[in-house]
Amino acid sequence: MPITCDTCAAACCRLEVPCVGADDIPAHLFAHLTEHDAAGHRRMRRLDDGWCAALDRNAMNCGIYxxxxxxxxxxxxxxDECLAARRALADEVGPGLP
Ligand code: SF4
Ligand code: SF4
Structure with missing residues (x-):
């Protein structure tokens, strides 16, 4: 079966995502979706279930695309990163996902 985001449970949205420099998301809009790590670097905030705080939980895609x-x-x-994220999620939640 071809790999497509349409049938994936946003596995890569469980990775640590740094927000850096000019590529950062607009802080004035989305400060509530980010946090700082122990070293003070800004990154996307993840919720208790592991998915990014910016994920649209109904559509399971990016809410700030x-x-x-x-x-x-x-x-x-x-x-490689996509496949690793999909494997990690499948290992965690069992067969069927993503
Ligand atoms: S892990 Fe891969 S298939 Fe799944 S949403 Fe991310 S890029 Fe798409
Ligand atoms: S929800 Fe959006 S910002 Fe968060 S990890 Fe996924 S693509 Fe990135």
């Missing part, structure tokens, strides 16, 4: 950070824009469908 036009403003998503660079790592999200560079995520290649079917690439």
């Amino acid at each position: 036009p403003y998503r950070p660079l790592p999200c824009r560079e995520m290649a469908v079917g690439g």
Whole structure:
């Protein structure tokens, strides 16, 4: 079966996503969706279930798509990171997802 985001439970939206420099999301709009790590670097905030705070939970896709950070824009469908994220999610929640 071809790998497509349409049938994926947003596995890559459980990764740590740094927000850096000019590629940062607009802080004045989305400060509530980010946090700082122990070293003081800004990153997307993740909720207790592991998914990004910006995820649209109904559609299971990005709720801030036009403003998503660079790592999200560079995520290649079917690439190594994508496949690893999908495997990690499947290992965590069992067969059937993503
Ligand atoms: S893990 Fe891959 S298939 Fe799933 S949403 Fe991300 S890019 Fe798309
Ligand atoms: S910003 Fe959007 S694409 Fe990036 S991890 Fe969060 S929900 Fe996913």
